[in-house]
Amino acid sequence: MKNIVKLICVAALVSSSSSWAAGGGGPLFTMHVDVHHQKSLQRGAKTFVNYCLSCHSASFSRYNRVAADLGISEQNMRENMIFTGRKFGDTMTVALTVDQGKEWFGAPPPDLSVKARARGANWIYSYLKSFYVDESAIRGVNNLQFPGTSMPHVLWEYQGLQKLAAKDDHHGDMEKEDSHGGGHGDSHASPFEIAVPGTLTPKEYDAMLVDLVNFLVYLGEPAQLKRQGIGVGVLFFLAALGVLAYFMKRDYWKDIH
Ligand code: HEC
Structure with a gap:
């Protein structure tokens, strides 16, 4: 019995600390993912390509798949989102080679x-x-999320530069942060302060990141935009089939009683 209690305690400890441990000790801010928010995906795609x-x-x-999925016209895509002489049908690759990435940044951008x-x-x-x-x-x-990362702070113009707040200024619990991307800018909840x-504004910056991460989630599985639509279609089909089967059954059995 004692062992079981111990086991439960350890499991609870591990699960409660996992969101912190995953990222090298930084706070895990949370956001609400919504890949069906087309405008958000479009804004995220724009930030991503830029x-x-x-x-x-x-x-x-x-590019052409992203344009079709996100409701972006071919012209808009060509004019605002495709750089460096790429074509509409090309994959979204970069000219940077792994070796250059290593040489310039210490680690190649994945x-x-x-x-x-x-x-x-949430991690990203x-x-x-x-x-x-x-x-x-x-x-x-x-x-703080990825200590020693070799990626520069490429969005610093938008966010500004933040520094670590004095220790007793922050009380930790990031999970409580507003989940709709409008981080509420409560300085007590953050280990950072804007230098x-x-x-x-911090709220606008969070909203920009929510759009960007939404887009990255979409990239990870483009089919998810269609999948739900297909599911609904299948349910309607089954319902219609059910009604049809019911009337057929009634028709077949009507002379037997
Ligand atoms: C100037 C080049 C550069 C730009 C621009 C850049 N990154 Fe990075 N990024 C890197 C490098 C280099 C790494 C590898 C960091 C490491 O392993 O230390 C990295 C790592 C990452 C990782 C962590 C990947 C992992 O799991 O190891 C993510 C996520 C990421 N970048 C997202 C982005 C996003 C989103 C943008 C656009 C807002 C962006 N990066 C723009 C260079 C860049």
Whole structure:
């Protein structure tokens, strides 16, 4: 009996600390994923091609598929989202080679096609929120979610630069943060404080990240946009078949009673 109690305690401990442990000790901010929010996906795609695709590829996806799935016209896609001489039917790759990536950044920027599935939406959301000024880091910034990361803080103009808040200023529990991407900017809930303001407010920056991560979740499984529609269709079909079967049964049995 004692052993069972011990086991339960250990299991509870492990599960309650897992969201913190996963990212090297940084707070795990949470967001609400909604891949059916087309406008959000469109905004996320725009941020992605402008700020991520220069280093990271998404080589499982083609521009034309993304355009069709997200309701973006071919012209809009060509004019605003395809750079570096790529074609509408091309996969979203980058010119950067693995060796260049290693040489320039220390670690090659990984392909982001299925990153949201591997890491989870909240992890990526937290990662992009957790860059902070750290004089001892090579790039002058570090990341609480992924300490020592070799990715620069590419969205710093929007977020601004944040530094770690004095220890007794933060009380930890990030899970309580507003889950709709409008982080409520409660400084007591955050281990960070803004040192240099960006062009967006913290709320607007969070909303930008929610769109971006939504898009990354979509990239991880484009079929999910269609899947639910197919499911509903199948249910309607089965219901119609059921009605038909009922009337056929009534018809077949009517002379037997
Ligand atoms: C200047 C190049 C560059 C740009 C632009 C860039 N990244 Fe990165 N990113 C990197 C590098 C390099 C790494 C590898 C970090 C490491 O392993 O230390 C990385 C790592 C990551 C990771 C962690 C992957 C993992 O699980 O190891 C994610 C997620 C990510 N980037 C997302 C993004 C997003 C989203 C954007 C666009 C807003 C972006 N990156 C823009 C260079 C870049």
